Amino acid sequence: MPLKFKLIHHQTGYLNPADDMKPTSVDVEIRHDPLTGDRSRILNFRLRSLGKLDHSEYLERDKGHTCPFCPGNVEKMVSRFLPEEVPEGLLRRGEAVGFPNMFPYEAHNAVLRLTKAHHVLPSQFTPRQLADGLLMAVDSFKRVTPKAHYAAVNWNYMMPAGGGVVHPHFQIVAGINPTRFQSRLIRRAKAFAKRESAGMMAAYLEHEKIDRSRWVGRVGPVVWLVPFAPRAIYDLMALSPEGKGLMEFTPKQILGLARGMCRVVSFLEARGVNAYNMALHTSLKPEAGLPFMLRIVSRVHIPPMAVDEINYFEKLHDETVCFLSPETIAKDIKTMWRE
Ligand SMILES: [Zn+2]
Known part of the structure; x- marks a missing residue:
């Protein structure tokens, strides 16, 4: 069975006080993600503008x-690697430490x-700053964790996203065991390959390239798209069409990857997104079987009451509630996407 883009609609109704108590019908759309098995509820109510990005509170x-x-403090105040791991104590590349x-x-x-x-x-x-961070991650995985199989490069940007x-x-993480999300992705990719004698990511990209509605564009070694079932109101995903992982990208390709990341976070800023999380999942060994996937997701507080976009549905039912459809977001980001 090829990849299934499953979408269910439920209709509900009520007497609407905003329309003289006339009966109103509302649509709830539930999507199952073909890659991750995630489930998202798309509520096509209009999301009020988030306003202008504002960090003044933080x-x-x-x-x-x-x-x-900060420069001057980092040399004195942060921990150092063990001498057998990194004899110079700190990793350095460009502005990155x-x-x-x-x-x-x-x-x-x-x-x-x-x-x-x-x-x-x-x-x-700048693409250079983010590329230096990614190249430092590659360096660190090689030098500090030669035995690890699975890795992630993560980013908590600002306090609502968990930034301290x-x-x-x-924050980079490498381990002998995958995280729960990673193990699900590995299991699904392996099951797909066994069933279809084809790669799951390649099949997904093939489908999305023909469909076009969630496709954003290729930059460097990756394709950017909006996932079929997003994990946040704004969720941008990069996949590697040639099946390579972070450890196999050349420095020039990593700069290309960083260029795409800069475009995505600039778009988030333009839409008033104050905070976001990123996770780049990658195998450290060819046999590990974890496909490359990068996600950047919003962590917004919806005005005027600064309501957290994460509520009981996501926290306790493992389903995301989205106020914008993936197709709307793809169309929107493409207005800013200069090839
Ligand atoms: Zn500082």
């Missing part, structure tokens, strides 16, 4: 704190400070 709280990642996370989630969990500047707006990141400090930084 910058105000940040005042008077000494930032350990890498060091172990003092509060680790995995056997290998390092922090990669990305920029010299303390506060950087999404549209201000304003200063931009990636």
Whole structure:
């Protein structure tokens, strides 16, 4: 059975106080993601504009704190790698500085400070800065975790996304075991390959290229699209059409990947998204079977009451509620996407 883009509609009705208590019919759309098995509910109510990106609340709280990642402090205040792992203590590349996370989630969990500047707006990141972070991740996986099979490059941008400090930084994780999301992706890719004698990601991209409605464009080694069943209101995904992972990309391809990431986060800023999470999933060994997947998802607070986009449905039912359809978002980002 090829990939299934399953979509179910439920109709519900009520007497509408905004329309003289006349009967109103409302559509609830439930989507099953063919890659991940995720389930999302698309509610085509109009999402009010998020307004202009505003970090003043976080910058105000940040005042008077000494930032350990700022130039001059980073040399004194952050942890160092063990001498047998990285004899020079800190990893360095361009503006990026890498060091172990003092509060680790995995056997290998390092922090990669990305920029010299303390506060950087999404549209201000340069492809070079993000590429240096990714190249440092590759370097760290090779030097510090030669035995690990699975890895991720993650980003909590600003406090609503779980960022502990304003200063931009990636968090990289590598392990012998995949995370729960990764293991699901591996299981589904393996089952698909066994059943269809073909790659799941290639089949997905083939479908999406013909369909066009969620396709954004190719930059460097990856294709950007909006997933069929998103994990957030804004969810942008990059897949690798040739099946390569981060460890197989050339430095030039990694710069291309970073160029796409810059376009995506600039788009998020233009739509008023204050905070986002990123995860780049990749195999460290060819036999690990984890397909490359990068996701950048919004973590918005919806005005005027700053309502968190994550509610009981996502937190406790493992289903995402989206207020914009993936097709609407793909159309929107394409207005800003310059090939
Ligand atoms: Zn700083």
